[in-house]
Amino acid sequence: MKKNPAFFGLLACLCVIGLITACSSDENYGNSINIVKVSAKELLSPYGEQDSAAIKAATGANDFAFRLSAELAKNSGNGNFVCSPYSAWLPLAALVNATDAQNKAALLTALGSSGITEADINRASSRMLYSLTEGNYNPLKIANAIFVGKNVTLKKTFAQTFMDYYRGSSINVDFSSRDAVDALNRWASDNTNGLIKNVIQKFDPLTVAAIANAIYFSDRWSREFNSGQTKEDVFHAPGRDTTASFMLRSGDGQFYYEDSRVQAMPLRFEHSGGLYIILPKTGNATQLLSSMTNNYFNEILSGSVQATGKLLLPRFSIESTIDDLAESLVALGVPLFDKEAAPLSGGLIEEPLRVWLSKAIQKAAIRVDEKGTTAAAVTVIEVGATSAGPPEPSKPFEMICNKPFVFILYDYTNDGGCQILFTGIVNQP
Secondary structure, X not given: OOOOOOOOOEEEEEEEEEOOOOOOOOHHHOOOOOOOOOOOOOOXXXXXXXXXXXXXXXXXXXXXXXXXXXXXXXXXXXXXEEEOHHHHHHHHHHHHHHOOHHHHHXXXXXOOOOOOOHHHHHHHHHHHHHHHHOOOOOOEEEEEEEEEEOOOOEOHHHHHHHHHHHXXXXXXXXXXXXXXXXXXXXXXXXXXXXXXXXXOOOOOOOEEEEEEEEEEEEEEEOOOOOHHHOEEEEEEEXXXXXXXXXXXXXXXXXXXXXXXXXXXXXXXXXOOOEEEEEEEOOOOHHHHHHHOOHHHHHHHHHHOEEEEEEEEEEOEEEEEEEOOHHHHHHHOOOHHHOOOOXXXXXXXXXXXXXXXXXXXXXXXXXXXXXXXXEEEEEEEEEEEEEOOOOOOOOOOEEEEOOOOEEEEEEEEEOOOEEEEEEEEEEOOO
């Protein structure tokens, strides 16, 4: 997809988690040594018969999104914050296939998918990818890849599953060389339309693989803001007031939600999905995001009704680098970072090595303006080895976002409804 230069709107994210790999349709990123050759099946269509396990996995992915957002928000302080929980969820879902029996159930529980099998989560992931990416024009692009060290070979069963259900290609690199860093950073840039660059500075000497996910989204608002009505005004940032450019949307038929805690509005995109703006009535935005759950978000979704009123929303631009993503994933119960247990041993590579996740990072950026939003995300994980809805508003509403607020970018899937892709906090536009 070509980037529209009229868009200031942009959300980009890269998450990197250490791992192991082999198979390739992307051989230009590195040498094709020890690459397992596999071809992909068609993604599974979610239309037709319902799949209860796929519905549970999709719902669990949203639950994971809010739990991860809450963990990350704790460390955001008074600064701005953006992340893509889905960009972390998807590669971890793929790793269920390489996790030993002792830790598989714990990983599924951490992903919000307790009680289903690895076959179920593979099927669910394929159905989600079909819903999110198929179509003549789709504003969302998702890519997965595994970068594998030159001295190891990815198990063919994992390579085949990764390709079939996750569209995951494999790329052979030399982790002892700068070329591996360049290959991953080039892949990230290529799959986020140049929005995410220089994600990795160097790899740990023990890295034998890295799994990456990239998400790129670009779409206009279904109802654009009139740039002629954008005006400068005061934004009450934590600790000090600042100036921001406030966009205005007013009139009838706007979807709006209000209860004792928040005001909320979905800004719909032209082709698919939307960006929910959620303004706390009391407390701060970090507390609000930390307390959000999938159930409460669904209350906001189902309780949003058409109303008359106005929204004042500042244009905003945010960049986040989350170097300690692994700590938050461990706090959520992801068991793959345990060096002593080495839970990926035997399931990921052919060689008899002890394998675990050693690092996870995420890099994200967002800019929102009168025209629309563009979004991108990449997740990379390194692997080490040794031997109740409210009543309809009765009067016009005013939603003035002149203090910190939360945003949630979502798209639709057949199994999960509004699938959460990005979350964040605007403390200072």
